[in-house]
Amino acid sequence: MLNTLTHRVVQAPMAGTSTPEMAVAVCEAGGLGFLALGALDAVGAAKAIRAVRQGTERDFGVNLFCHAPARRDAAREATWIQTLEPEFARFGASPPRELAEIYPSFRGNDAMLSVLLAERPAIVGCHFGLPGPDQIVALKAAGCALWATATSLAEGKAIVDAGFDVIVAQGFEAGGHRGIFEPDGPDERLGHLALARALLPLGLPVVAAGGIMDRGAARAAMDAGAAAVQCGTAFLRAPEAATPPAHRAALSGGRTVMTRAISGRPARCLVNDFTAIADAAAADYPVAYGIGKALHAAASAQGHHGYGAFWAGTGAAASLARPAADTVLAISP
Incomplete structure (x- = not known):
């Protein structure tokens, strides 16, 4: 299985704003690029995966929504x-x-699973919960490393029990959708440093996410035991991002x-x-x-x-308009 954590900077999969071009740029700069597939159908997902493969020979990840039906x-x-x-x-x-x-959720989505089994991305990440047991078995058999987002120790334990390979510790500072499994359940609202420390004893590599905008914050996360950091808001002003002009302008408000x-x-x-x-x-x-x-x-x-x-995350005001590759280099600890 791919050693997914030779990278130190992971580009967050941001539905609607991250693009194949961004994933390529991040990968070519030595980071780990991700595609957000949660808002795509199976045809769109296959097209996006192939677009990244046309731009880089390096490994990248894809991310899916695993929410319960409304x-x-x-x-x-x-x-x-x-x-x-x-x-x-x-x-x-x-x-x-x-x-x-x-x-649609990835749970029970046979068309999306078929695309992943055919394309075999190096990493399949999950947000809002976990796929079904049969999906997990199939993806692991296809050689995909499995990542999942946790916002609490209980969710981290569920990720470990499901046989996943990496936990993304999403701190309360993170922009976009909270990955909490049960949105109406209790939320400890832990920052990424406290959450990473809580998850480390579970034994899986932990990727810290939430408000990480510069090398100092990345080093602090690594010092706390994180194997890598995941950044989203830091990439929103990149030319490779699909961030609308009004969104870009609003970031300076913070x-x-x-x-x-x-x-x-x-x-x-x-x-x-x-x-x-x-x-x-x-x-x-x-x-x-x-x-x-x-x-x-x-x-x-x-x-x-x-x-x-x-x-946007809590570090929005610190975002800079620069190529995605430059952001990877600026944050790499």
Whole structure:
């Protein structure tokens, strides 16, 4: 099996902003590039994997969402539509009358599994939970190293018990969706250093993630026992990223908040109009995400970008506009 942790800087798989071009640039600079497949179908995933392979002969990883199916609640969804209706009205638009699951989980996704078994990426990472036992067995038999995100010791133990190879310790500082297995369960909100230290006794290599923007932070994580660091926000201003101009511009503000309003799951976003909406009534993930995207589209059509899913970690203000390769070199401890 590939020794996946000869790399010290891992580029986080950021659905919607990380690209094959970014993964190639990171790999060629000596880091570990990742593709985010959670928002793609099987055809799109195969295309993205092949695009990376055309650009580099080095190993890279792919990442998938392993969330449980949405808990559909017609009354709750109707309430959420009503909550957002005034926001749509600001831009002369109406919300969708019904919500739908826009992102399928990897669990039970035979088409996506077939792509992975055919393409055999060096690493398959999982977010929001773990795949089914049969999927794990198949991926391991195909020679893929398996990574999974943990936000707590209990999740780390589940990852070990499932036979995974690496734990990504996602600190509370991290941007984007919190990888917590049960979004309505307790959350200790540990920073990446404390979480990494808690996970190390489990015996697997730990990759620290969350707010790591420079070499000093990377060295601190390595000193705490992490085998590598994973960075996402640090790459958002790279020319290889698909980060929209409004998202890039908002990074300099630096203020972030954890919210469910945009997608139905806790996620760290730059403070904007959407994050100001109380999220207690939000529909479940990913059905809430569909109406969130519709609101962003309606506002953007009128030149307003305050409803974007501008995911970012707590170090957002320190992000720099530079090639992804330069970021790898700047952070490498």
